[in-house]
Amino acid sequence: MKRFILAVVIAVALASPEAHAGKTLDAITARGSIICGVSTGVGGFAIADSQGKWAGLTVDFCRAVAAAVLGDADKVKFVPLSPQQRFTALQSGQVDILSTLATWTLTRDASLGLIYAGVYFYDGQGFLVPGSLNVHHAKELDGAAICTASGTTSELNLADYFHANQITYKPIVFDSQNEARTAFFNGRCQALSADVSYLSSVRASDAAHPEDYTILPEVISKEPLGPVVSRDDLDWFTDVKWILYALVEAEEKGITAANVDAMLKSNDPAARRLLGTDEGLGKKLGLSDRWAYNAIKQVGNYGEIFERNVGLKTPLRLERGLNALWTHGGLMYAMPPR
Amino acid sequence: MMMANRQYGRAQRTGLRIRKLEASTVRAIASQFAVFAAIAAVGAYLGANLLDNLAQRSIHTGFAFLAQSAGFNIGASLVPFSSSDTYARALLVGLANTLVVAACGILLSTTFGTIVGIARLSRNPLVGSFAGAYVEAVRNVPLLLQLFLWYAIMTEALPPARAALRLLPGVFLSKNGLDLPLLVHASATVYVIPAAAVGGIVAWRLSRRYRAYRRLATIFVPIMVVGVTVLACALAWGMPKLEMPVWHRFRFEGGAELPPEFLALVIGLSAYNTAFIAEIVRSGIQSVGRGQRDAAAALGLRYGQVLRFIILPQAKRVIVPPLGTQYLNLTKNSSLAVAIGYPDLMSIADTTLNQTGQAIEVISLIMAVYLLLSLMIALGMNAYNARDARWGSVT
Numbered sequence: 001m002k003r004f005i006l007a008v009v010i011a012v013a014l015a016s017p018e019a020h021a022g023k024t025l026d027a028i029t030a031r032g033s034i035i036c037g038v039s040t041g042v043g044g045f046a047i048a049d050s051q052g053k054w055a056g057l058t059v060d061f062c063r064a065v066a067a068a069v070l071g072d073a074d075k076v077k078f079v080p081l082s083p084q085q086r087f088t089a090l091q092s093g094q095v096d097i098l099s100t101l102a103t104w105t106l107t108r109d110a111s112l113g114l115i116y117a118g119v120y121f122y123d124g125q126g127f128l129v130p131g132s133l134n135v136h137h138a139k140e141l142d143g144a145a146i147c148t149a150s151g152t153t154s155e156l157n158l159a160d161y162f163h164a165n166q167i168t169y170k171p172i173v174f175d176s177q178n179e180a181r182t183a184f185f186n187g188r189c190q191a192l193s194a195d196v197s198y199l200s201s202v203r204a205s206d207a208a209h210p211e212d213y214t215i216l217p218e219v220i221s222k223e224p225l226g227p228v229v230s231r232d233d234l235d236w237f238t239d240v241k242w243i244l245y246a247l248v249e250a251e252e253k254g255i256t257a258a259n260v261d262a263m264l265k266s267n268d269p270a271a272r273r274l275l276g277t278d279e280g281l282g283k284k285l286g287l288s289d290r291w292a293y294n295a296i297k298q299v300g301n302y303g304e305i306f307e308r309n310v311g312l313k314t315p316l317r318l319e320r321g322l323n324a325l326w327t328h329g330g331l332m333y334a335m336p337p338r
Numbered sequence: 339m340m341m342a343n344r345q346y347g348r349a350q351r352t353g354l355r356i357r358k359l360e361a362s363t364v365r366a367i368a369s370q371f372a373v374f375a376a377i378a379a380v381g382a383y384l385g386a387n388l389l390d391n392l393a394q395r396s397i398h399t400g401f402a403f404l405a406q407s408a409g410f411n412i413g414a415s416l417v418p419f420s421s422s423d424t425y426a427r428a429l430l431v432g433l434a435n436t437l438v439v440a441a442c443g444i445l446l447s448t449t450f451g452t453i454v455g456i457a458r459l460s461r462n463p464l465v466g467s468f469a470g471a472y473v474e475a476v477r478n479v480p481l482l483l484q485l486f487l488w489y490a491i492m493t494e495a496l497p498p499a500r501a502a503l504r505l506l507p508g509v510f511l512s513k514n515g516l517d518l519p520l521l522v523h524a525s526a527t528v529y530v531i532p533a534a535a536v537g538g539i540v541a542w543r544l545s546r547r548y549r550a551y552r553r554l555a556t557i558f559v560p561i562m563v564v565g566v567t568v569l570a571c572a573l574a575w576g577m578p579k580l581e582m583p584v585w586h587r588f589r590f591e592g593g594a595e596l597p598p599e600f601l602a603l604v605i606g607l608s609a610y611n612t613a614f615i616a617e618i619v620r621s622g623i624q625s626v627g628r629g630q631r632d633a634a635a636a637l638g639l640r641y642g643q644v645l646r647f648i649i650l651p652q653a654k655r656v657i658v659p660p661l662g663t664q665y666l667n668l669t670k671n672s673s674l675a676v677a678i679g680y681p682d683l684m685s686i687a688d689t690t691l692n693q694t695g696q697a698i699e700v701i702s703l704i705m706a707v708y709l710l711l712s713l714m715i716a717l718g719m720n721a722y723n724a725r726d727a728r729w730g731s732v733t
Contacts, residue, residue: 084688084691087692088697091695107693111694111695112695143586143589144589145413145589147679150676150688151688151689151692151693152692155409155411155689156409156410156421156693158410158411159409159411163420163422169411171410172597172679173410173679173685174679175685175688179678183493186490186494186513187494187498188492188493188513188598190588
């Protein structure tokens with residue numbers, strides 16, 4: 001009875017022909033481009049310039065996927081999605097892959113019909129406060145008003161943190177990240193809470209004097225960010241997962257966009273295998289043998305993507321930290337591509 | 339004639355008019371049934387398709403998530419809410435917030451709408467043109483932009499909480515909102531409001547009965563009722579104290595706080611609907627025949643008296659139905675609260691939808707709630723209108 005009522009009430013709004021079931025790869029090849037869902041404008045991760053060209057770490061990952069799958073990193077269509085819309089868009093098949101700042105959590109992995117294909121950025125949630133507030137630790141925010149965006153893990157983590165530390169706060173929850181940060185910079189709330197990478201980006205781009213704002217030292221949660229795909233196509237999931245691993249493995253092996261052509265003829269069998277000179281790994285994934293070569297040549301390895309978008313030379317000035325290779329004390333560890 | 343009688347027969351004796359089914363009637367019924375069956379079939383096909391797609395993508399269905407713990411806090415709520423309460427309770431908090439905004443908005447917009455509508459017809463050219471400019475300007479700008487404007491005014495123009503404007507002892511206005519003193523022993527406040535409502539209704543009833551004592555009843559009875567209630571509460575729970583807001587580090591502790599999101603939403607919605615209601619009131623007043631105004635003037639009534647006793651009671655017939663529509667618009671437009679950070683029903687449903695992923699269940703739930711709210715408002719307005727049409731001026 002419940003199912004019948006649901007069906008009758010909602011049916012018209014969701015009338016759709018046979019869904020994007022079966023091979024996502026076939027659909028992409030037929031279409032000739034990948035439709036990639038990204039965040040709506042976060043400096044360093046996904047932001048469009050005045051010409052409408054997208055740039056950022058998550059954007060570069062999608063371009064790497066396009067290069068690996070279709071041979072051309074520019075065969076991507078970027079769809080900006082707010083936290084409200086992003087999962088629904090992927091669930092309904094409007095995008096092939098979600099390359100946003102959505103945290104990998106159990107609920108999202110288990111109950112949305114979606115699946116995370118790895119982590120391209122280990123992050124954590126923190127607080128941005130104005131220096132004039134004279135607050136140096138998160139526990140001093142007892143009773144403060146904190147701006148955050150709806151539909152993010154930030155809301156939930158705030159509740160957990162303040163509850164665990166027996167202090168109170170007033171959440172001011174906005175439809176989008178943009179409104180939350182505007183309200184913060186207008187002085188509506190005492191702190192802005194979001195992923196530390198996002199806070200760095202916002203401080204660099206929105207504050208009139210970035211040095212007037214501090215990111216508090218407390219990181220109150222783990223926020224592993226990664227690409228998401230639909231659960232109903234495990235082949236596509238495997239492809240995306242291994243494209244990410246290939247980028248990390250390339251950095252580990254010292255393969256960069258500049259020297260990838262030389263590395264084709266290197267003495268290292270692992271490098272030759274990855275780049276497709278020797279036995280074809282690409283065929284096992286349903287891609288061309290030049291999958292990793294194309295991705296690395298056109299977009300760069302993981303380290304290059306990181307440094308170009310959020311590294312020390314960019315306004316965000318983020319250190320590798322947890323995002324360094326495992327050989328350098330970080331968490332980036334590629335499974336062996338063989 | 340005889341044939342006709344036989345057709346009606348017993349039916350005629352009972353006063354009903356039932357006829358034997360004719361072929362055309364059968365056809366009519368059959369075709370309607372066929373259309374209904376076709377629509378139902380389309381609906382069933384789409385529904386089956388929907389459920390099929392959901393199952394294929396392993397998306398859970400069902401309303402079981404309502405009993406799960408919410409995990410988030412709500413910034414402004416009339417009842418206490420913590421992150422360990424259920425999603426169902428969170429949605430109820432959202433509903434309460436929406437109702438408060440809708441009620442305040444309806445009250446304010448009706449009051450000011452009537453004033454502006456009458457002002458637009460004023461013979462004073464300055465008043466008339468200002469009212470006209472207001473109506474035209476506000477009506478033609480999208481509501482969302484107006485809400486953003488009001489919210490920007492609240493958060494940018496007002497001083498930070500540390501340097502709040504002190505309007506009255508205990509009343510502060512700042513970026514944190516409007517802080518007011520509150521009667522502690524919230525139970526007393528909870529009883530005063532319905533007591534005042536009861537008093538008002540009793541006074542209204544009495545004033546209809548004893549028209550001569552109308553003014554007296556309207557003032558005297560509510561005061562009596564409220565006074566008695568407060569006294570009873572004081573005896574039961576101790577005298578309710580007035581709790582003043584006190585500055586404490588980031589914000590005012592104690593007292594009631596109306597957040598700037600609420601203020602911006604109520605003011606924005608009221609300002610927007612005032613313009614529409616002003617036009618409705620104006621059209622109502624102009625619909626009353628010129629003869630009425632002339633006759634009233636001939637009797638020597640002043641313009642204010644003419645409006646109050648002659649024109650408005652007759653204009654009400656034209657005003658009330660579209661007014662109901664405006665109230666519905668206001669209630670539904672309150673869902674724009676999500677854009678300026680006020681936790682109304684839509685905003686909390688959004689958060690719930692994102693945290694649980696159950697898009698269809700949540701959306702259908704809030705659609706049902708808004709439908710119910712709208713139907714209740716429409717029902718109320720239609721009942722008022724029916725009584726007005728039948729019995730003349732209701733008050």
